[in-house]
Amino acid sequence: MSNPVNEAPLAPADTVIVAEALSKRYGSASAVDKISFNIKKGEVFGLLGPNGAGKTTTILMMLGLTEISSGSISVLGYDPARQPLQVKQRVGYLPDSVGFYDHLTAVENLAYTAKLMGLSLKERTQRIADALKRVRLDDVAGKRVATFSRGMRQRLGLAEIIIKKAEIAILDEPTSGLDPQATLEFLDLIRELKAEGITVLLSSHLLDQVQRICDRVALFQSGQIVLMGSVAELSVQVLGAGFVVEVEAEGAGIARRLATIPGVSNVETLAKDRFRMTAERDVRADAARAVVAVDGSLRRLSVDEPSLEAIYARYFQGKTAGGVRHAA
Amino acid sequence: MRREGSPFQGLGAVFAKEVTDNISSVRMLVLELLIVLTALAALYGAIDNLRTNTAEDPFLLLRLFTLSSAPLPSFVAILGFLIPLMAIGLGFDSVNSEFNRRTLSRLLAQPIYRDALLMGKFLAGLATLAVSLTALWLMVIGLGLIFLGVPPGTEEIGRSLVFLVIAIFYAGVWLSLSMLLSIVFRSPATAALVALGIWLFLAVLWPMLAPAFAQVIAPPDPRYTALGLETPDTGLWSQFLLRFSPNDLFGEAMLAILSPTTRTLGAVFLDQLRGAVMGAPLPLGESIMIAWPQTVGLIASTIVLFVAGYILFQRQEVRA
Numbered sequence: 001m002s003n004p005v006n007e008a009p010l011a012p013a014d015t016v017i018v019a020e021a022l023s024k025r026y027g028s029a030s031a032v033d034k035i036s037f038n039i040k041k042g043e044v045f046g047l048l049g050p051n052g053a054g055k056t057t058t059i060l061m062m063l064g065l066t067e068i069s070s071g072s073i074s075v076l077g078y079d080p081a082r083q084p085l086q087v088k089q090r091v092g093y094l095p096d097s098v099g100f101y102d103h104l105t106a107v108e109n110l111a112y113t114a115k116l117m118g119l120s121l122k123e124r125t126q127r128i129a130d131a132l133k134r135v136r137l138d139d140v141a142g143k144r145v146a147t148f149s150r151g152m153r154q155r156l157g158l159a160e161i162i163i164k165k166a167e168i169a170i171l172d173e174p175t176s177g178l179d180p181q182a183t184l185e186f187l188d189l190i191r192e193l194k195a196e197g198i199t200v201l202l203s204s205h206l207l208d209q210v211q212r213i214c215d216r217v218a219l220f221q222s223g224q225i226v227l228m229g230s231v232a233e234l235s236v237q238v239l240g241a242g243f244v245v246e247v248e249a250e251g252a253g254i255a256r257r258l259a260t261i262p263g264v265s266n267v268e269t270l271a272k273d274r275f276r277m278t279a280e281r282d283v284r285a286d287a288a289r290a291v292v293a294v295d296g297s298l299r300r301l302s303v304d305e306p307s308l309e310a311i312y313a314r315y316f317q318g319k320t321a322g323g324v325r326h327a328a
Numbered sequence: 329m330r331r332e333g334s335p336f337q338g339l340g341a342v343f344a345k346e347v348t349d350n351i352s353s354v355r356m357l358v359l360e361l362l363i364v365l366t367a368l369a370a371l372y373g374a375i376d377n378l379r380t381n382t383a384e385d386p387f388l389l390l391r392l393f394t395l396s397s398a399p400l401p402s403f404v405a406i407l408g409f410l411i412p413l414m415a416i417g418l419g420f421d422s423v424n425s426e427f428n429r430r431t432l433s434r435l436l437a438q439p440i441y442r443d444a445l446l447m448g449k450f451l452a453g454l455a456t457l458a459v460s461l462t463a464l465w466l467m468v469i470g471l472g473l474i475f476l477g478v479p480p481g482t483e484e485i486g487r488s489l490v491f492l493v494i495a496i497f498y499a500g501v502w503l504s505l506s507m508l509l510s511i512v513f514r515s516p517a518t519a520a521l522v523a524l525g526i527w528l529f530l531a532v533l534w535p536m537l538a539p540a541f542a543q544v545i546a547p548p549d550p551r552y553t554a555l556g557l558e559t560p561d562t563g564l565w566s567q568f569l570l571r572f573s574p575n576d577l578f579g580e581a582m583l584a585i586l587s588p589t590t591r592t593l594g595a596v597f598l599d600q601l602r603g604a605v606m607g608a609p610l611p612l613g614e615s616i617m618i619a620w621p622q623t624v625g626l627i628a629s630t631i632v633l634f635v636a637g638y639i640l641f642q643r644q645e646v647r648a
Contacts, residue, residue, distance in 0.1 A: 099430030
């Protein structure tokens with residue numbers, strides 16, 4: 001609030017969301033605690049973290065739906081606290097487990113929100129038909145939403161964002177509770193949005209999906225962003241290396257032998273015959289040679305892509321032991 | 329901090345949607361049937377009574393509203409009792425159902441302010457009630473024409489129109505109350521029960537309790553009691569307490585408007601009667617003057633309750 005007149009971001013021109021020391025307090029409890037981040041135009045940005053970590057609160061502050069306690073946020077150059085209509089005109093929001101009027105049809109539901117967006121009748125009809133086709137709901141357009149599955153409702157919510165022609169799409173837990181098939185379809189739709197140049201902000205606690213789709217992620221924990229960056233960056237930062245190789249082999253002294261391979265920073269013994277190596281390069285060939293060298297029998301050799309799950313687990317394990325702090 | 333943009337953006341869309349919902353809902357149909365049927369019964373009694381008993385009455389049409397024939401109460405009394413039910417039926421789940429359906433955050437993510445949503449819902453409810461009451465009013469006039477065969481005079485129409493306006497605001501009080509409760513309570517069932525509780529208390533219990541409280545505050549004077557009269561102080565207190573109920577305000581206003589001979593709603597002072605021709609009707613303007621405080625009371629309660637709901641709604645967290 002130091003510069004109330006002009007809060008235009010002093011960031012590169014392609015930055016669409018700038019948050020600085022953004023905080024939200026409920027009484028003495030802090031829901032969001034001084035978080036700062038920039039989101040670039042056209043990227044898919046993931047907000048990760050356990051439930052109650054402050055993801056939804058952050059989103060609501062972006063839309064001006066909840067008051068900001070301190071700090072500032074600018075969305076497309078507008079201040080959501082003072083110009084919420086400008087922000088909401090340009091930003092689409094799919095809330096966590098979105099609801100519709102069950103007694104209305106898909107088209108009627110969309111028509112109502114399209115009217116609230118201020119679209120004319122002609123524009124409304126056209127955009128609704130197009131959007132329903134995009135999310136593959138055109139064959140149930142005239143059906144009551146009461147009969148829709150959860151996946152269909154989520155897609156209907158996405159249709160609303162498409163109708164708005166939003167520049168930023170904010171999706172709160174879009175795939176939680178969907179079956180695998182519906183999840184895949186939904187992730188495809190998100191990719192389509194990205195291909196159109198729409199900036200997507202995605203909150204989730206399902207790490208696997210976030211990893212598949214996000215360019216960058218921010219890891220939330222009790223109201224703070226503890227890690228931020230691309231998955232590859234984070235894995236180097238947290239795991240200390242890019243590769244995790246798992247070896248399943250029987251034989252004496254394999255663990256010791258594996259640890260001597262150059263580039264390997266750590267060998268964990270998971271079971272009598274299973275080992276996990278952390279390395280800065282792909283050491284599978286060396287590992288195979290090492291096992292053979294001690295006359296062991298190699299049964300499996302696999303390399304893990306750096307996974308968010310591993311990063312996540314490692315980070316929170318490591319934190320108690322005084323691990324990595326804020327990385328942004 | 330000042331926000332930009334009009335608070336009324338989207339008001340029209342919300343209003344249109346809510347009116348459609350209200351009018352097409354089964355709930356509304358049932359409430360309307362209930363009111364029309366009871367009102368018809370009351371009117372039938374009144375018409376029957378009028379045809380056999382009345383010879384010369386300058387306000388024949390107005391008698392339709394006020395005349396009661398046992399065992400049925402008068403049309404106005406039935407409305408005073410049932411209008412709140414109708415308003416509560418429209419309002420008790422207006423906001424909390426949006427929460428429970430999880431549609432609220434989706435709606436508020438559209439370029440509108442919360443003001444438009446709440447105001448649109450309130451105005452839609454009021455418009456629905458106004459339409460029903462106007463239909464009811466036309467029905468009464470129509471039945472009067474058919475069965476009494478006397479065309480209503482200008483003043484009668486004027487008085488019955490004033491009745492209509494006051495009835496709409498009376499409904500407004502209950503609508504804002506039930507909407508306020510729908511904001512306070514997340515569960516529609518709780519909101520409905522509390523609203524109905526308040527309605528029963530004010531409509532049934534309060535008329536019994538108010539005189540009792542009045543007797544505690546100003547104990548009756550045995551000298552008046554011996555004469556079989558009400559002690560003036562007790563009477564005034566009783567009336568004062570009764571007026572906290574919108575039902576009483578509505579009843580008093582109706583009395584002044586629909587019975588043109590009503591000269592005052594409170595205690596009569598001797599100087600008020602000086603020069604009065606007993607039983608002579610007052611002009612419409614004078615009757616409105618008598619009913620004015622009650623009418624303003626109803627309008628003010630509507631606004632105060634709406635504002636209370638508005639403030640609570642603005643401060644409410646959107647996330648369910």
